[in-house]
Amino acid sequence: MYRTLAWLALGAFAIGSEGLMIAGILPRIAEDLGIPVAHAGHLVTIFALAYAVGSPLIAVATARWERRTLLITAMAVFSLANLAAAFATGFLTLAASRIVLALSAGTFMPAAFAYGAMSVEPAKRGRALSFIYTGMTVALVIGVPLGTAIAAHLGWRATFGMVAAMSLLVLAGIVLKLPAVSGPPAPGLADRLAVARRSDVLEVIGLTVVVLAGAFGVYTFIGAYLETVLGASPEAVAGFLILAGLAGAAGNTLGGHAADRWNHRRFLAIVLTVLVASFGVLPLIPAFLPGLGGWVGAGLVLVLWGLFGWAFPAVQQVRLxxxxxxxxxxxxxxxxxxxxxxxxxxxxxxxxVVERYSVQAVGWVGAATEVLALVFLLATPYRPAREAPAGGEVSTVARADAAE
Known part of the structure; x- marks a missing residue:
């Protein structure tokens, strides 16, 4: 199983590296293109909106495509879009490249997860999805620092060239190593469009929105918190983020096992409780843990966020x-x-929150948002089939002969 899915995990690594490293190279992009950093920051917003809007629309349009064919097409487009970004002549051409990158990434990742789910028996589905998602967590640990270092020494365009080369390798692996998988009959167009209005679907994806809002409300400004509140150097901040990434990789594995073996609702309640406590501690660290103790406390918060926060996606995917x-x-x-x-x-x-109050206050907001997420989870109807471990399901999809 893992030998075949490794190409999808590597694809997730390439996509995660491109999506996450952009924040670290924005100053160099702005300088090279002669635009303000704030203007360059719109590249992040453009990518996020294109991904959020385009991914489900493309999924509906390509629902009848065989998954392997869709993966090959998406990764080929992603490779070409990275090359286009590397040779962009101005902001508009770079922004257009980022839109294509988002659409191809938003096509590849759901297709990769669907392929992983169809290529294994239900009892292993959570572990298969978490293994693919490991590519994202490894990108956080390795891809982002590597891309930033390449940009510092060779220029920001070289980072897109690096991802393009990696993507071409993934494309070759998918073409040569991934077998086609048989799945259930494709639903009709009306069924595909109606799924977004189903209450049971909205319950799951609504929880995802709230949980991620709380987590990234904190994580987006964790570097500023570490530097301005705890006095950490940029090098120390990088060390903290690597620590969080390593914990995230472990958390991703934990989520896969939880999806396969534990009751989903109870596990998510534990995850959200830990996140509430962790984020709520951040504003208190300077007062109660001065000096080195504050660094240890912040490191523990990041480890808990990585371990439990990154366990969340695999469980949500299996619930869906x-x-x-x-x-x-x-x-x-x-x-x-x-x-x-x-x-x-x-x-x-x-x-x-940072503009009106202080960077410390993001911890309170993150904790409050996760409390809202916990209330949302507990308030939604209990649906036994959705919350049961994946190992208890009856198989509804065919398993590929070569999956193992």
């Missing part, structure tokens, strides 16, 4: 798949859109 496996691609695309909408909302709310 339990609703209707036939609609896997559309459901996972909606979840991806929810992730990006939550991330954008959290960053925007955090910016207002």
């Amino acid at each position: 798949l339990a609703i209707d496996p036939r609609l896997a691609s559309v459901l996972l695309a909606l979840n991806a859109s929810a992730i990006y909408l939550g991330t954008a909302a959290g960053a925007a709310i955090g910016a207002v």
